[in-house]
Amino acid sequence: MFALDLLVVLLAAFVGRVLSKRLGQPAILGEIAMGMVIGSLASFDVILVGSSETLNDLGNAGALILLFSAGLVTSLDELKRLGKPSLASAFGGVVLPFVLGYIASIWFGYSNTVALLVGTGLVATSVGVNAEILSELRVLRSWLGTLIMATAIADDVIGILIVSFMISFATSGVMPISETLIVLALTVAFFVLSLWLGVRLVKNLSRRVRLGRYDLLLAGIIFAVAVGIVADAIGLAMMIGGFVAGLMLGQSDFSPRLIQESTLVGESFFVPIFFVTTGMGFRFHAIVDASAFAAVIVVVAILGKMIGCGLGIRLSGFSRAESAVVGIAMVPRAGIELVLIKLGLDAGIFGDHVVSSLLLMVIVTTMLTPPLLNFALRRLDILPRDVQIGRDSNEEID
């Protein structure tokens, strides 16, 4: 029964938020942790959360609306200005974890194919987690927030190219050069068309059309879903499409009302479902199963991203503190890794041990980032003075 499942998930989100605030942590941490509790209980049949399809769909809608809201508050000019450093950072943050993961796997005696795929598994940052934390800590609108989001988007694009290349190579043995070039060309075309032609069209439209209160948000959600479907068809994550849709609408006259409304709809319903269901995919026994290899993978995943991304930013002329913040923000992994794990398992390339190591890596990086980023931003005195942890202090709403 869907209503009962929904009640369990929403209650978990609410309790997680309240506990997080008590501990001075971002709400997202408690939501993922409570999801992990529910997921672990469900695997022991203590709680039955049955209609997982609808919940998953709602969670995906939450990721889309979260990135849509993030796109709405992002300045396109700032994004263009920060394009180069963010590409450098994303590149460093992709190469270093990949190489370190490869070396570690070879060191532990795994085959070349397994090592390539483990390296690939450390590549892509989960853009949802950092969008949420930046929003909660009120830095999403700042240039630092834009830099982090730009790095995350670039990372996602590079990551997805590498992941699809490697999966194709590992399963067929042939280098899918032409396919990868096609995906690259489509991706470039998608961004150019959206951010050049799309932005102008939407801006013009917003000056001529007046939409009723409820119609505007409905139209915004329709637009986000449509662009998300296009992004998905190209091979990008659907939520990247949501971000691009937000960027387009964010430069138009629709923006001020849409920001308030989509943030409210997202944060009060869809986004918490996204993070609780993310947590529900984690199991406590993945932590219990930890081994030397798993520990090395976790450390390599964290340090590789922090150093790789941080170095890219530092070499672009930013301060040490700013580089550290961007590096930390890029640590969480989630989306694409789970696909990779499933594919690796199905193709018989991964054993249980590699799978549980990658799962542990996803859990630790996702859970570690909120408190770490919270700490770093406060320590580095980048946060606005009056920030109170917890979503009600979100800048998007004041």
Added chain:
Amino acid sequence: MFALDLLVVLLAAFVGRVLSKRLGQPAILGEIAMGMVIGSLASFDVILVGSSETLNDLGNAGALILLFSAGLVTSLDELKRLGKPSLASAFGGVVLPFVLGYIASIWFGYSNTVALLVGTGLVATSVGVNAEILSELRVLRSWLGTLIMATAIADDVIGILIVSFMISFATSGVMPISETLIVLALTVAFFVLSLWLGVRLVKNLSRRVRLGRYDLLLAGIIFAVAVGIVADAIGLAMMIGGFVAGLMLGQSDFSPRLIQESTLVGESFFVPIFFVTTGMGFRFHAIVDASAFAAVIVVVAILGKMIGCGLGIRLSGFSRAESAVVGIAMVPRAGIELVLIKLGLDAGIFGDHVVSSLLLMVIVTTMLTPPLLNFALRRLDILPRDVQIGRDSNEEID
């Protein structure tokens, strides 16, 4: 793929709204009509709307949030004051359609069992449709809106008692007196506990607890789902639980913020999905299959409700115009009839002809009410002067 289905349904809702406004009709009419178009196309495989489970769940959530919002703006004192006339009206509106439907079926040569079930099928008003129209036309908050909502709730309770009694009787042949009495006792207990104890508890809580912006709406939705589950467990419609949850929170200090937020979330996403998916259940060929019996059933359903409800209101001392408005508002049928039709089919009691007649009745009553009520309220000069048709003119948001 869920995202594609969602896109189709949301686009249909948007187009339906815009067309409705152009025609000076409530948005709901266009949403149901566009749903009907999609549903009919889907049955010809022109459009594939696949993930119907998630869409159904979202639609049900829409009904819950719609009634929750209606409960939030309803005055409990007014509701109590209007308790007696609304009971009289609901009683009249249940008895007359039942008797007329029974007589008509016998007249057309159907068996006693079929006639009893057809009569039962004409009993219960669909509370969602009139809640939405009242909200759009800004009369939900007025005493007339409260009278109509009270009549609809009373009708639902009486209707569900009769329907479950009749289904049990028709399938087992035994009069389920004791079960019906238990349901009646539970229903009374539910309303007394909620509206007496619950209202006080929530009011006290609202004075001591302060909730963050997004936490308040999340908590409100959690409360609505929880009370909805209780109502469902008793045998009432889940959305009646949503209305009662709204009533409880509506008398508290949480109310002003919650009204704005839950109406926004509902009207911009969930409620349109509810009405489009309702329309998707309808098929054009049900209209094409119309026959003499079907026509009689449709007429009996409309006149029985209008006269039965109207008479109850008129005898309670209200004006002729007011009685007519309440009578019209109670015409739409949807929810419980579809259950009855399915049960009648499964038990082999109904033939195709009876089923398509009842389906036509549901379609016509649902589609007819928005324009009729719109016309009646304007004609009778009950509407506020400045009302513009379309949801953006909703009083809940100004």
